[in-house]
Amino acid sequence: MPFVEDTIAAIATAPGEAGIGIVRLSGPAAISIAAQLFVASRAVHLEQVPSHTLHHGRLAYRGVALDEVLVAVMRRPQSYTREDVVEVQAHGSPVILRSILEATLACGARMARPGEFTLRAYLNGRLSLDQAQAVLELIQAKTALSAAYALDRLEGKFTRPLQHVREQLLELLAGVGVGLDYPEYEEDALPRATLEASLASALAQVESVLARGKDGRILRQGTSIAIVGRPNVGKSTLLNTLLQADRALVTPVPGTTRDTLEELLEIDGVPFRLVDTAGLRKSADEVERLGMERARAALSRADLGLVLLDLSSPITQEDRAILDLVAGKPYFALLNKADLPHATSPPSALSELKLDPEQTMVISAQTGAGVEQLKAALVRRVWGGLPAHEDAFLLDVRERDLLQRARELLQRAHDTACAGGTLDLVAAEVQDALEALGELTGENAGEAVIERIFSKFCVGK
Numbered sequence: 001m002p003f004v005e006d007t008i009a010a011i012a013t014a015p016g017e018a019g020i021g022i023v024r025l026s027g028p029a030a031i032s033i034a035a036q037l038f039v040a041s042r043a044v045h046l047e048q049v050p051s052h053t054l055h056h057g058r059l060a061y062r063g064v065a066l067d068e069v070l071v072a073v074m075r076r077p078q079s080y081t082r083e084d085v086v087e088v089q090a091h092g093s094p095v096i097l098r099s100i101l102e103a104t105l106a107c108g109a110r111m112a113r114p115g116e117f118t119l120r121a122y123l124n125g126r127l128s129l130d131q132a133q134a135v136l137e138l139i140q141a142k143t144a145l146s147a148a149y150a151l152d153r154l155e156g157k158f159t160r161p162l163q164h165v166r167e168q169l170l171e172l173l174a175g176v177g178v179g180l181d182y183p184e185y186e187e188d189a190l191p192r193a194t195l196e197a198s199l200a201s202a203l204a205q206v207e208s209v210l211a212r213g214k215d216g217r218i219l220r221q222g223t224s225i226a227i228v229g230r231p232n233v234g235k236s237t238l239l240n241t242l243l244q245a246d247r248a249l250v251t252p253v254p255g256t257t258r259d260t261l262e263e264l265l266e267i268d269g270v271p272f273r274l275v276d277t278a279g280l281r282k283s284a285d286e287v288e289r290l291g292m293e294r295a296r297a298a299l300s301r302a303d304l305g306l307v308l309l310d311l312s313s314p315i316t317q318e319d320r321a322i323l324d325l326v327a328g329k330p331y332f333a334l335l336n337k338a339d340l341p342h343a344t345s346p347p348s349a350l351s352e353l354k355l356d357p358e359q360t361m362v363i364s365a366q367t368g369a370g371v372e373q374l375k376a377a378l379v380r381r382v383w384g385g386l387p388a389h390e391d392a393f394l395l396d397v398r399e400r401d402l403l404q405r406a407r408e409l410l411q412r413a414h415d416t417a418c419a420g421g422t423l424d425l426v427a428a429e430v431q432d433a434l435e436a437l438g439e440l441t442g443e444n445a446g447e448a449v450i451e452r453i454f455s456k457f458c459v460g461k
Helices: 030-037 094-106 116-123 129-140 144-154 159-181 183-188 192-211 235-243 286-301 317-325 346-352 371-383 397-418 423-441 447-454
Strands: 008-011 018-026 038-040 053-061 064-074 085-092 213-215 223-228 261-267 270-276 304-310 331-336 360-362 393-395
Touching (some): 008 094, 008 116, 018 030, 030 053, 030 064, 030 085, 085 094, 116 447, 129 144, 192 397, 223 235, 235 261, 235 270, 235 371, 304 317, 331 371, 393 397
Parallel strands (some): 213 393, 223 270, 331 360
Antiparallel strands (some): 008 018, 038 053, 053 064, 261 270
16 A cells, blocks of 8 residues: 655646646645745745635746746645645646656655545545545546446445445444343343344345446446448448448448447447447458458457348348357347348348347438437447436446345345344354445455555546
8 A cells, every 4th residue: 555644746637738737746745845846926835825725826946947837725634635735737738747747756745656646535534435436437437427427426325325234234233242242131132123124124225226236337338339241231331320420431342341440439328339340251362351350359249249231132141140140149130221222121131030020120321210219229228228317326346246245145144033043143144244345335445456446547636
């Protein structure tokens, strides 16, 4: 764990040119280090100014002017890290920001590690571990919907019900402890009926959180969709139509697409990663063959497949082979080129290829017919309904596993209590459930878990 009694500094804004850039300092010497560099335009000294004030002036180091700046001073504990914090707002030139950062390091600060400002906020009790993760989710939010859920977490929407369960279980353990340690004071021990009711209540609350949990990967990473089919069925045209931009080259020449092309698509706040692939067919061309290998690899990695079939030409063995490739994977069959004269009718395609009517749509990637229906179907498939901001939690694998463990332990404790089992066995199972919940909220998260979470942050946050 990093040493938290020194002063750290980092550039807090994204790389590249910008109107404004920020260098942030946090720690016991943050204000004094800034004061060594700051020449105020009015007669003030940073070490004497009130908290949460903004000051104009310039920065200089060893007689060399660095930039005209605004300096914000935030004194502990009313700051992001609950330490003294200074933010220097300078012009957003990478050269200027780097020179300011180097000056702060020369005056006694240390370069911050990735996520160390937020780590200090967590270690100093400003944020729970869950809220710290929410900060990262806000930074990385790909859509307004994902930002809304991250903000829910930052405000404690996920932590509060879990903390309530923990408090309830701690009170329960205290009551059970009286019965275990002082059997002569049986009248002060927790009555068996109360014990069973408390366990049932805690179990119901954990189950409620699980029931409201959605796969956070959907909004954090986006659902991967591979667009596959034989050459010239309209894969690249569909990609361009979905994106409403000419991202893929479209020609009537078979084999134009030789490699995969990945683009991000947002539909009603839900992100999708679209992968356009090379047409799948038999070919002696080495480059085209390599492209098809990448297409198959993209399909195997994808969460969902879009299989395009051409209504303007007869069904081929290649179509059947591609449908065999997606067997066992969620997919939609898209009967494309509905705007052209049909060589294969939609009913014939459904019958000959044994397609599921619920997972088959007739579209025209060229005109856009049926594309809105496809987009709505994609959202329903991955989100389970309308993508509105709702009373739900986005859970990752670790969080869902811990919640399921807590639920199983509480179920066992409840069953044991109802069957007249011994109090020490009930207490052991409740204690294990508390450990699982404590890792979720951060009260007893291990150092490895904490380091893994904060290693995902950028430097400066």
